[in-house]
Amino acid sequence: MINVPSVNLTIKKKIMLTIGEAFPKFELTATVDTNPETAFKTISSKDLEGKWAVVFFWPKDFTFICPTEIVAYDKLYNDFADRDCQLLGASVDSEFVHMGWRKHKEELNNLKMPMLADVKRELSDSLGILSPTEGVTFRATFIIDNTGIIRHVTVNDLSVGRNPQETLRILDALQSDELCPCNWSKGEETIDVISEMGTL
Numbered sequence: 020m021i022n023v024p025s026v027n028l029t030i031k032k033k034i035m036l037t038i039g040e041a042f043p044k045f046e047l048t049a050t051v052d053t054n055p056e057t058a059f060k061t062i063s064s065k066d067l068e069g070k071w072a073v074v075f076f077w078p079k080d081f082t083f084i085c086p087t088e089i090v091a092y093d094k095l096y097n098d099f100a101d102r103d104c105q106l107l108g109a110s111v112d113s114e115f116v117h118m119g120w121r122k123h124k125e126e127l128n129n130l131k132m133p134m135l136a137d138v139k140r141e142l143s144d145s146l147g148i149l150s151p152t153e154g155v156t157f158r159a160t161f162i163i164d165n166t167g168i169i170r171h172v173t174v175n176d177l178s179v180g181r182n183p184q185e186t187l188r189i190l191d192a193l194q195s196d197e198l199c200p201c202n203w204s205k206g207e208e209t210i211d212v213i214s215e216m217g218t219l
Contacts, residue, residue: 035147035159037172042074042163043145049107049133050117058118062107062133064167071104071194072163073186074135076148076156080112080120084180086127088158089134092183096131103165104190109135111143111155148174162190 036043046063075092077085089108099106112120114136121127121134135142137156143149148159158175170193175181192199197209 033144033147033149035172035174036145036169038169040169041167042072042161042169043142045142045145047109047135047137047142048114049135050114050121051133053118053122053128055118059114060133062135067105067163067167069165071102071165071190072107073099073104073160073190074107074109074163075158075160075181075186076109076137076143077158078110078150078153078155078177080110080116081123084178085110086124088180088183089130089132090126092186093130093132095183095187098187099190102190102194106132107135108132109137109142109156111137111140113138150177153177160186162186162193164193 042064044064046061049060049062050058051060052058073092075088077088079085092106092108096106110117114134117134117136121130137143140149140154143156146159146161148156150157155177157177158179158181160171160173160181161169162171164170171189173181188204191205192203195205195209198212199209203209
């Protein structure tokens, strides 16, 4: 009888990276369209140098909440681009699964946004966003500034979708480099500290 060693696939709980820390270096294959000849592209952290970036993760392809988020983020792709911000989506699925899903799901056919394939879970693990029980990523969203530093992070449970408009609003606030009050939107007045101090 041959003794086969058991393999422990338990994901150890890690501390999630947060504001003020550097976004991890990465190099991943991305699905960028559905044509087999041009579907895949390598994207790395070097491609983000000097740019702002929004990187959002979803748990699994071929599921139910995830496509609603992906479509909603992709509708804002040009809005992010206008702010010199690269929008990237990611999951632990392979690039081939991403392509198959895009072909299968009509609303995903013509996405502008690259879909990163974090198959080895290296980026997800470095960020500390893997579910220790499910082995997939939580619904995590990172805004990274043009120096590679995380400026915003939110994480939703697997069952709750996000609001991409809020991500765009927060990006606007961060890029304004001003004090932005609750519910502030681009074009509105920010807080003038000197004026506010005069009212105390």
